[in-house]
Amino acid sequence: MHEEVGAEWQGDPEFMMSLARGLAVLRCFAEQERPLTIGQASQMTGLSRAAVRRCLYTLVRLGYAAQEDLSYVLRPKILSLGYAYLSSSSLAARAQPILDHLRDELGESCSLGVLEEDEVYYVARAEAGRIMSIALRVGSRLPLYATSMGRVLLAAKAREEQEAYLDRTELAAFTPKTLCTKSALVERLGQVRDDGFAIVDQELELGLRSIAVPVIGKGGVVAALNMGTQAARISAADLRTRCLPALRRGAQRLGMIAMM
Structure with a gap:
């Protein structure tokens, strides 16, 4: 019911x-x-x-x-209803050039997401043009616990808030690789907080790998920036060595906008 x-x-x-x-x-x-x-x-x-x-x-x-x-x-x-938010949010409105630059630099799709109602909402996205089975766009919503942006956003919350979210959320396994127990997720969120980034390796969908970093503005983490790719194309190690520095540069630029 x-x-x-x-x-x-x-x-x-x-x-x-x-x-x-x-x-x-x-x-x-x-x-x-x-x-x-x-x-x-x-x-x-x-x-x-x-x-x-x-x-x-x-x-x-x-x-x-x-x-x-x-x-x-x-x-x-x-469209006028959604555009009202995009035009009034300086971060969402001004993020597109940064996402476009990251997409061109990395050759992969990049997105900006915010936490809303226990989900990560996509507020800006730059497509790389490759076909992916998950159709993502501005306005898409995905679960926090199984996505790189969601984990970055959750990791910024206090331990009590993380546990409350996990208690009220149905932790479904999207793939055999999905972390879907409270203890494992709490441990992973602590690691994400310490590392300053999150990698989700085929947990939302087999063959899909992503990495995300926090965007820090006034009052702390205001959004997450990520890059998604097919697992066969970029290894998890390459995400750290080649993609992470570029994402952090982009997040720093976005953070400066968020501070304004």
Whole structure:
């Protein structure tokens, strides 16, 4: 069973439950990545089909979605909501040239991510043009515990916060290599904090290897910068010797922006 959308705010007279439900339905499009039916959105959110129908009807009337037979798709107007964040965040808006430079220098895709709702959110990305099985883009979300950026962001938290996150998270094994026990992850996060970088070697997907470093701004770590590659192309040792120095230079430049 799904937890009722906004259940933790029940009884708060200032909380708009209808808005929370509408946003929950809107987020289904990001997870589905294809036309969405009322039944699919109902199953994904735990809302009744009637509630989902009203949310989708409202999105259509406002021009953010369109109906195609029995399914719904987003319309270009929805981009204005995401662009509002990108244009207001100096770090996300100004990161692209740095990511583009890193991609050209390393020949691999590079990304900038932030911690949000127990996940790492991609806020900027420079694609290398190679085909990878995981389709990543601005707005993508991945689990903290199984990604290099996520571990960098978690390692910056106090031990108590790390353990609380691990306690409330379903630690699934994406591959046979995935670290998915609390004790092993706490130990690895301590190593990441000491080293100042994280390498995830085929833990999220077999054949995928990545390295990430923290971006330090006002108040500490504000984001993570990473490079992802196919394991057959770059060894873990090369990630440390060839890629890590370039990522740290990029993170330093981004940190200067974050300080502004």
